[in-house]
Amino acid sequence: MQNNAALDPENRALYAEILRAPAGYDLDAALATTYTLDFETALVVPATLAFHAAENRQETLDTPLALLEGLERLSSRIAIFCEAGRIKSVPKGANRLTALLEDTVTEVTAPRDGAFHPKLWFLRFVPIGGHGRPRLRLALLSRNLTTDASWDLSLSLDGVATANARDQNAPLVELVSALPGMASGRPAPAPVASMVASLAKDLARAEWDYPRHVNKISFAVNGLSDRVWRPQVGRTLGIISPFVTDGALSALSRGVDPANACLLGRAEEMALLSPETLARFGKRLVLDEMAETEDGEESDEPLRGPVPTRGLHAKAFITERYKSTEITMGSGNATTPALISGNNVEVFATLTGYTDHLGTMEDQLSPERLGRFLREFVPFEPVNTAKEDAAEARLEKLRRDLAGSGPILRCEEDDEGRILLHLSAQTEIIIPDGIGLRIWPVVVGIEHGIGLTALDAREHLLGRLPLRDVTRWIGVRLVDELTGLEQYFTLGSDLVDLPDARTAEILRALIENQDAFLRYIRLLLGDVSEAAKALFAAGKGGTLSGVFGTGRDAPILEDMVRALTGDGRQLRDIERLVTRLSDPQTGRSEIIPNEFLHLWETFRAVMPKDQRND
The missing domain is CATH 2.60.40 (Immunoglobulin-like)
Incomplete structure (x- = not known):
């Protein structure tokens, strides 16, 4: 939902698009909140931010140097907050690079004994040349930071920080500011708390570019206090929610004619609802089972266009009030903890526009949009579990x-x-x-x-x-x-x-000899796009030497001089690597050639300082 406000499965936005820096900008800081987390996704995110040449997630995971360099460059600029005890396990053994996520990931607990459930990204990008205002990006999602491939909704907004705070952003600022204080057991590291405070200041002053046909956006957060937000009652009501409870649905639909109410959910959840609750919704829909098999694999039958993959995870509330349509999306299901008691920490964004432009509730679920993948829910007796x-x-x-x-x-x-x-x-x-x-x-x-x-x-x-x-x-x-x-x-x-x-031991496990070290130096010095292409080619069984030379024969000196005339970012990457691999007592390393260390001392003395905003 970056360019319009239609619930259309063909209007797709991937994580890579949400994380990609605007042209001429570099990532300065990123914050993410999620209920569940898996290490593979957390490892891929920094590599995605550092390189955009990977064709897919698995290609990145199969390229250890890409993961390493992404973590080395960006892990200190990323803060991820997730529910304590909700990081997925790796029974067969995890990638040892997960050690480099130790200060990136902070486990938290909800202050009102519910679930920590918001799915939010907030990113700050700075001009590569150091001149100009930072750009901001806010993404609200319905999915977690995992491999889940369900049908989801996302809202991505770009903007800038203005001179004054804007009331519109206050709920988001309250959530972001509270994150370090929710840490469970181990406190949030001091650099993380400092970065979060800096981002909260910019978030307070953010002015957003609105999607087409949207004239108002309001934000809400539940679970931080006794205040509980829920969608306003209108003449129509559309609810999209994987999980539902009788109490929440009854409260949300109060005063709405059943003929104007629609519920889209998961069949196994709707089967648990009382007949009285179901009767409040004239339309009761689920994703068409013909779109996928029960185990989540695609059916062999011909399908009608791009089908939402592997079930429903989207959450949305659609109402029509006066001449306007309001579409609320975010993390909250139509359940008691999310919208009635307010025990869960949830985040919402409500987009408002004229109904003539955004369409009605019926339009949003029409066959031209999501409706072609839906069917009527047929009540059944749930299995006794x-x-x-x-x-x-x-x-x-x-x-x-x-x-x-x-x-x-x-x-x-x-x-x-x-x-x-x-x-x-x-x-x-x-x-x-x-x-x-x-x-x-x-x-x-x-x-x-x-x-x-x-x-x-x-x-x-x-x-x-x-x-x-x-x-x-x-x-x-x-x-x-x-x-x-x-x-x-x-x-x-x-x-x-x-x-x-x-x-240093982890680095030595991946950069095992002097030739590998020199090839890695060429990666740090090379053009990012070309370096990334070569890196991922090497991950497929190719070799870095085809692009970067054989290591010792490569003209490293020329590239280092060229880097010296720029802003020094590449040389600072080398400084970081050399420091990590060198013995702190002697300054030497078995995998760093002595001639390179002598050369490096000269460059270190004249290396430009880091101009990136802290």
Whole structure:
């Protein structure tokens, strides 16, 4: 929904488009909020911001140097806040580069005991030459920062920071400013808190470019106080929501003629509603099952155009009031925690325009738009899942308790240079009878885990690992022994006594010799677009040397001189790399040629200072 306000599945916006810097600008800072998170997506985001040559997500994941360089360049400029205990687990072992996300990702808990559920991106871009005003971008999504491929909605707004604060942005500023204070267990790192405060100041003064036919945009946030926002009642009502409750739907539809009310949801959720609630909606719709098979794979049958993939995740509320149509989108479902009690932290944007321009509620769900992928909901008797629901509730409670326990990982180096990881917690958690708990360091996988019946101040030896595999992330599996129901997730811990050389060890695992180092230097010095193309070609089995030379034969000196005449960004990238790979005592490294170090000392003395805004 970047250029218009139609709920049209062919009007698609991908993460890469939302994150791409405007021409002539560079990313200065980015903030994201999400309910769930997976490490692969979190690793791809910095690489997407640094390079735009990858054809797809998997191509980026298959190119470790792209992930590394994206993290090295941008992880300190990105802050991600997610619900504590909602990072997806990696039972087979996570990418060791997840260690470089330790200060990027902050786990939080909702202040009113609900879920932390907003999906928001706020980005600040600065002119590459250092002259001119920063550009701002706000994106509100219905999806999480994961691989989920459901049909979603997004609103992306570009703008600039003006001289004065604007009341329109106050709810968003309140949410962003509150984020560091919601941290669970481990506090938000000081640089993250400082960056968030800086972004909040610009957000307060943001003036947005509106989509076509929209003459007003208002924002709302629930879950921070007793104030609870919900869509205003109009003469018509359209609700798009994957999850629904009787109480919320009854409250939202009060005073609306059922003939003018439409509900689009998931069949398994709507089957749980009372007949009285369903009767409030003259139209009850679900995504057409012919669009996909039950396991989410595309059907072999011919389809009618681009079908929303793998289910419904979009949330929207459409009303007509007077001569205007209001379309509200954001993170909140039509449920009691989101819109009635206001326990969940949710974010919403309401777009208002003349009905003659935006269309009616019927128009938004017409066959020309989303309607061609919908069918009437046919009520059915839901399967009795009482035992499974009770088991899930038990596991969910334990998940929340573990997320709030304040896990601590203490590092101790043994005589062979390996790291002993000792696990404890600030708050005692006793594992209830009938539930099994297994915990492991995420990089090495679940087979290296231990079983526990309690997590408390006593230390448990969690593993003995090479330094390059040590992170603050721990994998968790919960098993309800009565039903066999399992939950897997990742928790962040407070990692203490970590040796300073950990990041250097990770770099050495990817840049293993002097030739690889020199090729990487050429990557840092090269034109970003051409370097990225070569980098991803190498990830497919090609070689960097075809573009950058064989390493030692490449004219590195010429490129370094050329970089010196610019703004110095490429040379600062080299400084960062050399510092990480060098012995802090001697300044030397086995994988950095001595002749390069001598050359580098000359450039370091005259390297331009960083002009990027802090």
